[in-house]
Amino acid sequence: LPELPEVETIRSDLVPLLTGKRILSVWVADDATRLLPHSTPELFALSVAGSTIEALARRGKYLVFTLSPQSSVLSPRFWIVHLRMTGRLLCRAASDPPDAYVRALVTLDDGHELRWSDLRKFGTWELADSLADLERKLGPEPLGDMFTVEDLQTMLLRRKAPVKAVLLDQKTLAGLGNIYVDEALYEAGVDPRRVANSVELAETTRLHAAIRSVLEQGVANRGASFSDYADASGAKGSNQLYVRVFRRTGKPCYTCGAMIERCKTGGRSTHFCPVCQK
């Protein structure tokens, strides 16, 4: 569900609610089998209880909580959250009505709690003393100054997979997923099935601008809620109303009127205009 714009919406909503708050306790359900791949509910709770949330950042599709240092030996600086397909981080008053599929709970010192809801149980929570491991698996931030046309061209020239598959690879760029890749390729007029190293500089230039613009639009519209995505208060985004190709199979292209087609590329459902995208 969540790609860069969705995760960024959650982050920016949570910052004023969580910064400076202390974690009192953590509960993890027995059936949250994959949530803590490198820990146990007991160890995790012991490690973060008593910490203060100093900051909340986003890196690609990851949320990164900076925790205050503790006197205890167990004192990781970072709590790294990935929502995968159906994860939600909901900030609620403890007295608010229950939410569906809540599999973990973080109690805060101001009467609020962070509820972790995850229908499909793919999401992960990890603790780390440094962000080096995270950085190793991620490319640049597509909305940052470090991401240039030249970077993108270099990354595309190195690969012979379909350009869509390369853009989905988080080592190429951190934060693009199936919605925004389809949207960016449409806006740039590039066929998603093209071999990446056949994309020419003029096309890469358009693609670079398109990636930024579709992500910025996504953030401005508070993310796309095609099915499961909800922000930290449980509300849906609106960007699903503004997409040009994603899940518009059989509908007319807004530019040329041709029918939007769907195919499989890089193992993912792919939407494109057969006329506008070359």
Added chain:
DNA sequence: CGTTACCTGAAA
């Protein structure tokens, strides 16, 4: 490099 597995529920 492409395919599969991980889960659950909705839709075809």
Added chain:
DNA sequence: TTTCAGGTAACG
């Protein structure tokens, strides 16, 4: 009953 879902890691 089968297929599909916005993600990623582990396969071959």
